[in-house]
Amino acid sequence: MSSDTLRGRILAAGQRITPQRDLIAGVLERAGRPLAAQELCDAVGQExxxxxxxxxxxxLQSLQEAGIVQNVTLLGNQAGYLLCASAGHHHHLVCRHCGAIEDLPEAEVAPFLSGVEAAHGFGVDHATFNIYGACRACAGEEHAGR
Amino acid sequence: MSSDTLRGRILAAGQRITPQRDLIAGVLERAGRPLAAQELCDAVGQExxxxxxxxxxxxLQSLQEAGIVQNVTLLGNQAGYLLCASAGHHHHLVCRHCGAIEDLPEAEVAPFLSGVEAAHGFGVDHATFNIYGACRACAGEEHAGR
DNA sequence: CCACATACTGATACCTAGTCTCAGTTTGGA
DNA sequence: TCCAAACTGAGACTAGGTATCAGTATGTGG
Structure with missing residues (x-):
């Protein structure tokens, strides 16, 4: 269980450990996918x-500041909260079919951003990507027909 | 004035022309930058x-369906509405300093997305990019010192 | 140029997301 | 074990956005 890691990350951000934070982070961790505000509130309320x-x-705000949670925009402009495995700035590939999330490290997008900078004379200082589609498993299923 | 073009685009989407739509599209056109919901309501209410x-x-919803308006996420997760000059799917470079918007055509991001598809075995079917920074003019100013 | 189906409008009530305040409780370092 | 600082729950409040509904405007076909 990675709760110890989670706690470590919370502490590292100079924040206190409380049962509420444990629980909320735990809900997100077990979900393994972005939860909308209401889903999250429901799940927390249930526990x-x-x-x-x-x-x-x-x-959620504290956890975001600690880099543990990211606020992502789901399809339809819905806000979603996602527990991030990797620390640091990164992006996500969201599978529309199974909801799985894959990390897209900043390193992979950096060359693209450099290209944009060069082409437009635009100094990028922050970028967020929302990429939706079919993950490897779901894409395979689809192509395999049925 | 491009109102005729605007009207044409509304009609092309099979929607009716009404004074309200004219006015709302006009407000966005004159703003030339994304307006938050409240700004937009205020501006409309003023006219x-x-x-x-x-x-x-x-x-706004109709205009989005007609591809005339895009809903963009401003910094701080604020929703903004932006009248798009170019039709079709595209992205935006938002200048933090002067609020200027530059279009980033889909063609420029396609190679990057293909790379992601290849690297992750992920079939991308929709992507939105939010890229913030300093436009050419503002970046120049900054570097020139003052 | 008139009639009419249909799309659109304004008012209003409602919903969800998120913030703020405040009095009381917990946390964890000394 | 003490205590300041951080955190909590309740609840009121704001903003963004949607649903409903009766009335009005649009534009097409005659």
């Missing part, structure tokens, strides 16, 4: 109905 | 206080 909405959002 | 909020949002 401990005593946790208030304000705490959920505050915790 | 014609009779236009209801519901109409503004409905119109």
């Amino acid at each position: 401990d109905p005593g946790i208030g909405r304000a705490t959920v959002f505050r915790t | 014609d206080p009779g236009i209801g909020r519901a109409t503004v949002f409905r119109t």
